[in-house]
Amino acid sequence: MAGRLLEFGEELRGEGIAIGTSELLDAFSALQHVPWTEQVDFRETLAATLAKSQDDRRVFELVFDRFFFRAAELAAIEEGVREEGGISPDEAGALDMEQLRRQVAQAVRDGNQALMRDLARMAIAAFGRQGEGSGVIGVDVQRIRRSLALRTDPQPELPQEDPRRQGLPRDEIRRFEAMLRQELERNQIERTEQLSPARPLNELDRALPSGPLQDLAAVHRVVAQLKRRLKTQGNEQRGHKRHAAVDMRKTMRASLEFGGVPAVIKEKPVRPRRPEIYVLCDVSTSVTSASVFFLSVLHALHDSFRKMRSFVFIERISEVTEIFAKERDFKAVSEAIARDSGVADISGYTDYGRVWSEFREQVEDDLHPRATVIVLGDARTNGRDPRADIFAKIAAKAGRTFWLNPEPRLYWNYGDSVISAYEQYCEAYECWTTQQLEDFVKALTRPMHH
Amino acid sequence: MPVEPTSVTDVHDGLRATGYLPGESTALVSYLATKLGKPILVEGPAGVGKTELAKALSKYLGRDLVRLQCYEGLDEAKALYEWNYRKQLLRIQAERQGTGWDDVQDDIFGEEFLLERPLMTAIASSEPVVLLIDEIDKTDQEFEAMLLEVLSDFQISIPELGTVVSKSHPVVLLTSNNTRELTEALKRRCLYLWLDYPELEHELEIVRLHTPELPEAVGRKLVEVVAQVRDLDLKKPPSIAESIDWARALLLLGAQDIDSKVFADTMSVIVKHRTDLDVVAERVGVKLSAPAAS
Numbered sequence: 160m161a162g163r164l165l166e167f168g169e170e171l172r173g174e175g176i177a178i179g180t181s182e183l184l185d186a187f188s189a190l191q192h193v194p195w196t197e198q199v200d201f202r203e204t205l206a207a208t209l210a211k212s213q214d215d216r217r218v219f220e221l222v223f224d225r226f227f228f229r230a231a232e233l234a235a236i237e238e239g240v241r242e243e244g245g246i247s248p249d250e251a252g253a254l255d256m257e258q259l260r261r262q263v264a265q266a267v268r269d270g271n272q273a274l275m276r277d278l279a280r281m282a283i284a285a286f287g288r289q290g291e292g293s294g295v296i297g298v299d300v301q302r303i304r305r306s307l308a309l310r311t312d313p314q315p316e317l318p319q320e321d322p323r324r325q326g327l328p329r330d331e332i333r334r335f336e337a338m339l340r341q342e343l344e345r346n347q348i349e350r351t352e353q354l355s356p357a358r359p360l361n362e363l364d365r366a367l368p369s370g371p372l373q374d375l376a377a378v379h380r381v382v383a384q385l386k387r388r389l390k391t392q393g394n395e396q397r398g399h400k401r402h403a404a405v406d407m408r409k410t411m412r413a414s415l416e417f418g419g420v421p422a423v424i425k426e427k428p429v430r431p432r433r434p435e436i437y438v439l440c441d442v443s444t445s446v447t448s449a450s451v452f453f454l455s456v457l458h459a460l461h462d463s464f465r466k467m468r469s470f471v472f473i474e475r476i477s478e479v480t481e482i483f484a485k486e487r488d489f490k491a492v493s494e495a496i497a498r499d500s501g502v503a504d505i506s507g508y509t510d511y512g513r514v515w516s517e518f519r520e521q522v523e524d525d526l527h528p529r530a531t532v533i534v535l536g537d538a539r540t541n542g543r544d545p546r547a548d549i550f551a552k553i554a555a556k557a558g559r560t561f562w563l564n565p566e567p568r569l570y571w572n573y574g575d576s577v578i579s580a581y582e583q584y585c586e587a588y589e590c591w592t593t594q595q596l597e598d599f600v601k602a603l604t605r606p607m608h609h
Numbered sequence: 610m611p612v613e614p615t616s617v618t619d620v621h622d623g624l625r626a627t628g629y630l631p632g633e634s635t636a637l638v639s640y641l642a643t644k645l646g647k648p649i650l651v652e653g654p655a656g657v658g659k660t661e662l663a664k665a666l667s668k669y670l671g672r673d674l675v676r677l678q679c680y681e682g683l684d685e686a687k688a689l690y691e692w693n694y695r696k697q698l699l700r701i702q703a704e705r706q707g708t709g710w711d712d713v714q715d716d717i718f719g720e721e722f723l724l725e726r727p728l729m730t731a732i733a734s735s736e737p738v739v740l741l742i743d744e745i746d747k748t749d750q751e752f753e754a755m756l757l758e759v760l761s762d763f764q765i766s767i768p769e770l771g772t773v774v775s776k777s778h779p780v781v782l783l784t785s786n787n788t789r790e791l792t793e794a795l796k797r798r799c800l801y802l803w804l805d806y807p808e809l810e811h812e813l814e815i816v817r818l819h820t821p822e823l824p825e826a827v828g829r830k831l832v833e834v835v836a837q838v839r840d841l842d843l844k845k846p847p848s849i850a851e852s853i854d855w856a857r858a859l860l861l862l863g864a865q866d867i868d869s870k871v872f873a874d875t876m877s878v879i880v881k882h883r884t885d886l887d888v889v890a891e892r893v894g895v896k897l898s899a900p901a902a903s
Contacts, residue, residue, distance in 0.1 A: 181797055185647070189800075192644045193617065193637070200617060203634040207641065211796040213652065213787075213803055330808070383789055420702065422695045485884060 160195070161187070167226050168209070174222055176215050182208060228341060259285060263307050267331045275331075279338040282307060283346065300339045309335070378452075381593055382459035385600045435529060436460065436467040437522060437557070441536030442496070443473040443509045452565070452591065453535040454493055458483065468522070471496060472536075474510045476517045509539065511577075512546035519553055526556040533561045534585070538571075538578040547580040560585035563599065567591075611671045611737060614640055620669070629658070629665030630815050638802045639666060648760050648781035650745075650796060653804035656848020659784040660743060662804075666780060667739035675734075675779075676741045677727035679748045685755060689765055691724045718769040728759055729773070737777035745795075746785040753795050761798050806839055807849065815849060820856040830867045831856055835879060837893050847879035855879050869897040 164186065168178050185208040193204045202223060210219040259281065266274040282303055309332050409425035416423075438460060440453045457469050461483040468480045479496055486492045526532075532553065538545075554560040562581060564571065568589045571578045578587055588599045614620045620643075621636035631639070639662070642649045651659045667674035677688060697717040704713065725733065731740040745753070759765060763775035783799065785791060807815065812832045816823070823831075832852065839846045847855075855878045864871050872894050880889050 177793065179797065185645070185800075188645055189641050192641060199633055200637055203637045204641065207634065207638045207800045207802060211650070211799070211801045212790075216801075216803055328809075380790070420698065422698055424694070 163230065167205075167222075170226055171209065171219065171222055174218050176210065176218055178209055182211075224337075224341075228344070232345065256285070260307050263335070264309065264327060267309060267327050267335050270328070270331050270334075272334070275335050276338050276342075279335065279342050283339065283342055299343055300336055303339055304332075304336060378455045378459045378593055378596065381596045381600060382456065384597070385460075435527075435531065437526075437530060437532045438467065438469045439476070439514070439518065439532070439534045439536070440469065440471050441473070441509055441534075442471045453563075454496070456535065456596065458492055470518065470521075472509070472514045472518075474508065474513060476514050476521070478521070508541040508543075509536070510543050511536075511538070511540050512544045512549070515546050515549040515553065519549055523556070526553070528558040530557045531559045531561070532557040532585075533563065534581075535563045535565075535590075537564055537566050537576065538562070538581060539575045540577050541575055545577040545580045547577075547584070550581055551584045554584040561599070562587040563590035563596075564588065565591045612669065614643055614670075616640070623669040624665050627665045627668040628818065629661055630811065630818065631662070631665075632804070632807065632811065634802060635662065635804065638800050641800055642780055642782075643670070645800070646778045648783055648799045649802055650791070650799035651782055651784045651802045651804055652787050654806065654846065654848070655786055656850050657804045657806060658849055659782075659804055660741065663739060663741035663743075663782045663784075666782070670737075670739065670780065672780070673734070673736065673738045674741060675727050675731040675738050676743060679742065679744045679746075679752075681747055681749070683748050683752055686726070688726050688728050688752070688755075689759075690726055690729045690767065692718070693722045693724050697722050720770070723767075723770070729765060731779045731781075732759065732763060732765055732775040733773055734779075735776050738779045740779045740781045742781065742783045744786060745783045746788045746791065750792060753792055757794060757798065760795075806836075806846075809833065809836060812836075812849065812852060816852055816856045819853045820860050823856050823860050824865065827859060827864060827867060828856065831859065834867060834872070834893060834897075837896075838879065838889055841888055841892055843880070843885045843888065844882045845880075845885065851879045867897060869894055872897050 165183065168183050168186075172178050186205055189204050189208050190201075193200045195201055205223070206216060206219055210216040259278070263275075263278045263282065266278055309327055404427040406425045406427045410421050410423070413423040413425055414421040438457055440457055442454070460467060461469065468478060469483060470476050470478050482492060482495045486495055562578070562585045564578060564587055566576070566589070570576065581587070586602070588595065588602065590596055590599055612623065614623065617637050617640045620640040621631060624631045624636060624639070638649055641647070651662065653659060663676075664674060700717055700722075701713060723729075727740070731738050742756070745756075760781060763778065764772050766772045783795075806812070809832055812835070813828055816828050816832060820828075835847055835852050835855070855875065858875055858878050859867070859871070862871070862875070864875075873890065876889060876894070877886065880886050
């Protein structure tokens with residue numbers, strides 16, 4: 160069994176969970192206190208010692224199921240054991256479909272696991288009979304689920320006593336699907352008498368909001384990091400001194416109480432620095448694919464900073480701070496921006512010169528050395544005047560200015576890209592994946608050289 | 610009276626007896642923590658009973674609870690120990706004449722002049738305690754690094770005094786609301802426990818435990834509605850504590866059913882953002898039946 164556990168650890172590592180020797184040692188010493196034979200306890204013990212975050216936990220569950228299910232099946236093949244009982248296909252053919260549907264719904268609503276497993280087998284048998292198997296397990300699961308009409312929303316047209324009328328609990332349906340999947344896999348293994356090759360879990364299986372650039376969760380994580388870095392910026396030089404600033408006036412005054420002995424040292428209060436951020440985001444067509452990514456960055460930034468103003472621009476600029484403050488849902492935000500901001504005039508091409516002058520008009524008085532300006536855009540002016548002089552003035556008034564460009568560095572300054580005109584006044588970064596966003600955050604922490 | 614649990618069921622029943630209804634993994638991880646002497650890192654959304662777990666554990670194990678509430682800018686002086694500067698000063702003044710420097714120096718850096726802060730208290734205590742380090746994610750990484758020594762060896766080094774080694778092994782809980790990633794080094798030393806909103810039946814049981822007089826049907830409806838509300842994308846989804854508050858409010862009002870009117874009147878108990886209120890009224894409120902005409 161020890162060997163098996165190590166294999167299991169190895170498999171988790173293969174899925175990208177950081178498991179060190181110390182974790183495995185913990186798992187072993189924990190298992191000395193917990194009966195190995197209790198499935199729930201065994202699983203929870205391993206999870207508590209091996210998976211150290213919620214993401215890890217999700218991967219852990221998937222790998223655990225796969226690993227131990229396969230292990231059991233492999234043993235069964237070696238021993239030549241076949242699953243006994245269940246329902247023969249002939250019997251299943253005689254089943255009344257409507258009755259089966261109702262039974263499944265009932266079991267799902269009550270969360271009766273044992274019954275659900277039996278019914279899953281029955282359903283598979285019944286559908287196998289109809290010759291609908293596609294050969295792909297995932298597709299079969301969805302087909303069966305659909306023909307069983309398992310839905311979470313209420314179906315008021317059904318008769319009063321039907322368990323589906325009120326809608327079914329989502330978790331239980333998911334559990335039923337997992338059972339269907341397992342049973343189908345078992346069937347397949349029994350048919351072919353061998354295991355299908357183990358495949359690494361793809362990103363989709365991990366049920367993260369995916370898409371090449373729109374990995375919202377990842378963006379939020381990186382921005383959370385960004386927030387911490389901006390907040391502590393400048394504190395590193397102060398080191399231990401930050402608690403040693405004595406307020407002489409107050410100390411003298413307090414010492415009167417003790418006959419002139421400074422028994423109470425009064426320190427100058429430490430005022431934490433509040434970052435102020437201005438973000439300008441290009442939403443024109445030339446950056447369409449990137450603007451979803453940029454908007455999700457904006458969205459995440461708004462979650463983290465209170466003192467933040469955001470603007471979107473194409474030909475002109477429009478402040479969208481309000482929209483982000485009101486709307487929580489990312490989709491609603493992007494719709495509201497598309498509807499209300501009114502940044503496109505006629506051509507739909509970015510006009511950086513106009514954007515700078517409008518931005519300057521709107522915020523010039525508020526800009527100060529503690530402010531950070533971040534521009535998200537491709538710096539393609541469509542042949543218009545870049546007006547880098549205005550940009551330089553903005554950059555000079557703000558403390559730091561960053562430019563995140565969604566194009567690979569290779570394309571910079573080709574065609575109508577004028578990033579070099581701006582680059583001399585700000586720090587420009589290539590940024591179109593969360594990894595690059597992370598690099599940018601790291602660069603932020605480097606000490607400033609001015 | 611200190612209790613030494615011998616099985617997971619022991620912990621489970623013990624926690625129940627203190628009025629905390631643990632989920633299946635909660636009891637198991639708590640049991641492992643007492644056995645292995647490893648800290649537990651409890652993560653989860655706000656208001657699922659992370660802090661309550663520590664209180665229940667201390668009650669069940671018959672140990673004192675030492676609590677360190679973390680916040681931004683928390684440093685060693687506030688968490689570990691501090692020299693009682695005023696007392697030292699007065700001591701020096703009192704013996705200004707005739708005392709050699711060496712005597713004074715030995716004197717003023719004695720335990721008498723040490724102000725114990727929570728971590729120190731937990732380690733130096735002769736009775737075993739439960740140490741709760743609350744909202745560890747609010748501190749900065751430097752503080753986390755300092756914790757490593759305390760959590761892995763249960764000792765604190767004081768330059769003037771030497772090393773204080775724990776006489777009894779405390780049970781340590783760290784809670785985090787997940788506002789930032791904790792360092793790998795810290796996670797490595799802990800058992801991990803994710804607390805999520807409880808399942809329907811479990812929450813119903815919790816609500817019933819706190820408001821036994823609430824009619825059964827209302828209780829069930831209540832947890833169903835709360836579950837629906839949590840499914841929405843809200844700024845602040847209702848916590849367990851808020852479900853209980855709501856149950857108490859309904860009890861006081863003598864509500865016999867949660868219809869749309871009762872819901873509209875009382876939903877501010879579970880939803881506390883203006884924008885959230887609109888969303889909830891629009892998405893959940895309309896699904897409830899209209900009040901019966903009477």
